[in-house]
Structure formats: C-alpha cells, structure tokens
Amino acid sequence: MTLQNFVYNKNTFSKKTWAAIFFGIFFSGGIFGFIYETIFYIINNGALTRRGTCFGPWIEIYGFGGLIIFIVSYGLRKKPWLVFLMSGLVCGLLEYAAGFAIYTSTGTRSWDYNTEIWNFGNIGGFICLRSVLVFAFAGLLLMYVIVPVLIWLLEKIGEKRFFILMTAVGLLFLIDILYNDVLAGIAPVTNAIEFYGKSGWYPIVTGYTMR
Numbered sequence: 001m002t003l004q005n006f007v008y009n010k011n012t013f014s015k016k017t018w019a020a021i022f023f024g025i026f027f028s029g030g031i032f033g034f035i036y037e038t039i040f041y042i043i044n045n046g047a048l049t050r051r052g053t054c055f056g057p058w059i060e061i062y063g064f065g066g067l068i069i070f071i072v073s074y075g076l077r078k079k080p081w082l083v084f085l086m087s088g089l090v091c092g093l094l095e096y097a098a099g100f101a102i103y104t105s106t107g108t109r110s111w112d113y114n115t116e117i118w119n120f121g122n123i124g125g126f127i128c129l130r131s132v133l134v135f136a137f138a139g140l141l142l143m144y145v146i147v148p149v150l151i152w153l154l155e156k157i158g159e160k161r162f163f164i165l166m167t168a169v170g171l172l173f174l175i176d177i178l179y180n181d182v183l184a185g186i187a188p189v190t191n192a193i194e195f196y197g198k199s200g201w202y203p204i205v206t207g208y209t210m211r
Helices: 002-008 013-045 058-077 082-105 129-157 159-186 191-201
Strands: none
Touching: 002 129, 013 058, 013 129, 013 159, 058 082, 058 129, 058 159, 082 129, 129 159, 159 191
16 A cells, blocks of 8 residues: 555655655665666676775665656656656766766766677767666666655654664765765775775775766
C-alpha cells in the first residue's frame, strides 16, 4: 500500500519530513552509484576498481542526480514511462553539459566513454546510450522502490527517529564530500584517493572531481 499511496495520493508531509526524505534520496543515490560503478568497472577493467573521491561507499554525483530525478519526476509519478524518459533525458543532458564544461575549461576529463566498453551512442566521450539508460532505469528504481521504502520506514519508526536517521547519514555523506572535494584542495590533508591508493585494498584507484 505504501507504493500506491505514494503514487496516487497527495503526500502531505511536513517540511521537516520532506527534508529527511531528500537526505534519504541523496544518500541512497550515492550508494547506488557506488554499487553500479564497482560492478561495471570490474567488468570493464578486469579488476576491483575504487571509484569516486569519497571515503565512504558512495559517489556524490549520483546522490545529487537522485535528487534531480526526484524533483523533475515527482509530478509524473503516475506515469512510469514518463519517469523513465524524463530521468534519462535530464540526467543525460546534465552529464553531457558537465563533462563538456569540465573538459573545455580545464583540459581534463572526469569520465571518458571513449575508453570504456558498451559505449554505443558515444558522443565525444561525455555521454553514451548506456549511461542514459542507467539514469532512466535508476529513475524507476528511485520513484517506485527507494522512495516508497523510505516512506515505509518513516511510518515504522516515526517522524522524529526518521528525521534523525536520514539527517545523520545525509550529513555524513556531505561531510565526506566537503572534506575530499573542498578541504583537501586547500589544506595538506590526505584525501580518499591517496588513502585508498596507498592502502592496497584496490588494484585500481581512480577518482574524479565530479564522479
């Protein structure tokens, strides 16, 4: 019933509860991205590859992407095919724009589909059909599995505990991002890429500003 209530009824949560749900989406998106990229790069590189710039098992661009997908798709939730199309379209355009902007402004790439397998529909290495389809299916997963599960958890443990839990995991993710992507750039501290590179836990360690 949670899924049906979320899709077909007006969700009249308080601003505090909505903030907690957004933290949950942000955290869940980051975890999803880490799992997806870990599996894909085992296949692509033939070895366990540590992706992202954070210490935790999450990747920031997927966390922010999850929030974007939810915002643009919430009003379309009664029509899964529109959620699918909007998720792929919006995130695909953002990925291309971000990759192109980084490359033209710095001369470096945060990702390059020219060097990866399954890169059909590749455009300049910034976007390919695989990535767009992943975003599209991720939109369905978010809207019809993850968010209903978050709402189910909210109903089970109550608003206060839900807010504390989601805020805690969301802030932990944000602190990790700020440490590695901001503080490590201005202070002589060890960032996640250096830490995992020296630890020997991963045969390959890669990390980018955006992904």
